[in-house]
Amino acid sequence: MKKFFKNLIYLVITIAILCLGLDQVYTYIHKNTAPRNIPDYIMQLTPKDSLDYVILGSSRALHGLDPLLIKKQTQKKGFNFGVPGSSFFEIKLTVKQLLKKNITKNIYIQVDYIWNEVYNSEVPTIGWLTYINDREIYNDFKEIDSKNEYILYNKIPFYRYIKFDSKLGFRELLMSLFNRHTSEIENSGYAPLFGKLKNSKSTFKYTLNQNINPHVAEIIALCKKNNINVFFFTAPIYNFQGNNTVLTKNLTNYTDFSNSVSDFKLYQDNTHLNINGSELFTELFIKTYFNHN
């Protein structure tokens, strides 16, 4: 039995060493090779990558605004950092890192029903787990770690890469090593949708909390402190039947585009514009924000 336990301990120690080593290798590759997700891309930005503006938000920002079209029409260089499923927690993480990198003076944030979300969404935060050993990033996660998950990702080597292998694992690593960018990163973050809304009678509604989202308050304070212009906007929604007065009341520099695109052929579903819709919305966005400069 003693020999058996000795062997088991040997195996456990070997596994621990393997995990430590793999953790170091994976983290190094994520940090230093072709970025495959938004957090990796942001962490690799340098001051010479300076941008005239950045767009942040959820999939509604990602699929709705095309920075290449904006550049074509205005010569302004920007990047769409929209991530599907993002809530304000992830947006705050992104803002903090962008400020640290000091690469832009203008931040445009898409806001809608995510106003109500105080906690993070799991999927959009996965990319940030590579950097969870950074004390500042971990402190942010600690605040919302009600299930004590992020402490495990921080303390157990390689656990984050195992748990989210499809997003951070071997295949993604290989693609990074072979310098294979995702199409979003090649298109300055923009990802068009090609579907069409089937039911022209469908409607969409949400009710917003009266209180200001604490992460939004923190973003506004941070931007003010760093002399960054922050703009909030609501992207178009098909047949929107709610109202955004809470946002108008609480946010300065807020523009409501929710009812600005009414043709159902320009939507993939009620909340997402398709490629033609995003072209129209991008032009509207240019007129609103860039022609005034």
Added chain:
Amino acid sequence: MLFNSIDFAVFLPIVFILYWFIFNKSLKLQNVLIVIASYVFYGWWDWRFLSLIAFSTIVDYSIGVALSKQKHQTKRKLLLWTSILINLGFLGVFKYYNFFLDNFIEAFSLFGTKIQANTLNIILPVGISFYTFQTLSYTIDVYRQKLKPTKDFIAFTAFVSFFPQLVAGPIERASNLLPQFYKKRTFNYQNAMIGVRQIIWGLFKKIVIADTCSQYVNEIFKNYETHSSLTLIIGAICFSFQIYCDFSGYSDIAIGTSRLFGPNLMKNFKYPYFSRDIAEFWRRWHISLSTWFRDYLYIPLGGSKGSKWNQVRNVSIIFIVSGFWHGANWTFVVWGALNAVYFLPLLLFNKNRKHIDTISKDSNIPSVKELIFIFNTFVLTTFSWIFFRSENLEAAFLYIKRILAFNFDIERLQIERYPFEIFPLLLLLISIEWIHRNHEFPLFKDSKFMHKTILIILCILMFGSFSDLNDFIYFQF
């Protein structure tokens, strides 16, 4: 409790320590712990169904005792049939009730008669097909006087509910497993280390191969109407490997876990995809079920004795029943029948025992002839797996029809992968298995520092599909 879950990773060491350090004072205590641990293991999934196992155990134990006292043949037969009816009755109600009812209603509707009957919302108890067959084998063996009935109720309960093989086999024979619960177990270092390595090998097959293949298989079989022939062929190949690695991986973990506690379970798979014909495939695939059907159905039906017609009938029955055992769906019946169709020519031309020797015994490289035979067998089994995996017969036929459209476009799947990205992993598995084909499992022998085992652990860490942990496929049977 899943073998690939954190729960089991905590459960197993606790039971192991209790077993060898606290309950090791007597045989009775060891068996009591096995029963408690097994009931906790099963109850973790749904404690309500523990009553089924307990009832099945009491019935077969009592019938065994009664058979030992009964000399009158008719009464003995009556006792045997009581056990068969109760065990198969459970299966009939929980697994086949809705299937028979639906088909009954449909059959009557063909004659213009409408029958009003409601199907029941029945949950299929995990592993019911496995433990009912195991207890049945005990009663039949006692009836045939091949086995002495046990008077040790705890040992019998441990035999029925032994947690490593309770929910997905191997389906143990009482003659092999039960006597092992009569003897006090002492710790065997060699056997335990082989067990640990077999668990690691089983996890590799499950987490690295089966769960990765399942991502491709689920996407391709779900949207088969939109995929090219090439993608559909790759989907079928992936399912062949998924089902093999899922099920044989489970068997390896079960056998390995059992070794940690002493009992040796029967071998369930012997590198089936290296088979040179279908007969050999069935001697290497799910051996515990194939031999169960051979001993308790095929031989009583007359086996290979009698006229060719009788042999054909017996083989067909065995394969169809075996298909139906897997589930209440015509797809399984067709899968079984298809295998019978593959097997019958071998039987008719007396070629069904042609390949009983080890493949490429003296060489590491198979001959061209062997390769062609292996390839043919793999193609046939892969074709039949399409029926096994499809939701219904219509879907299976449409899947095959689309393959025959011979459209070889290379596609990107909804899972952000090209279908062929899975091939390096499959090649890794095939290479490891081929090199170790003469061993019970590839890690059966390892060096002092366990180099091979550590490499496999590294593969699990790097290539494992942990994001979507899946149930073992055979849990549903």
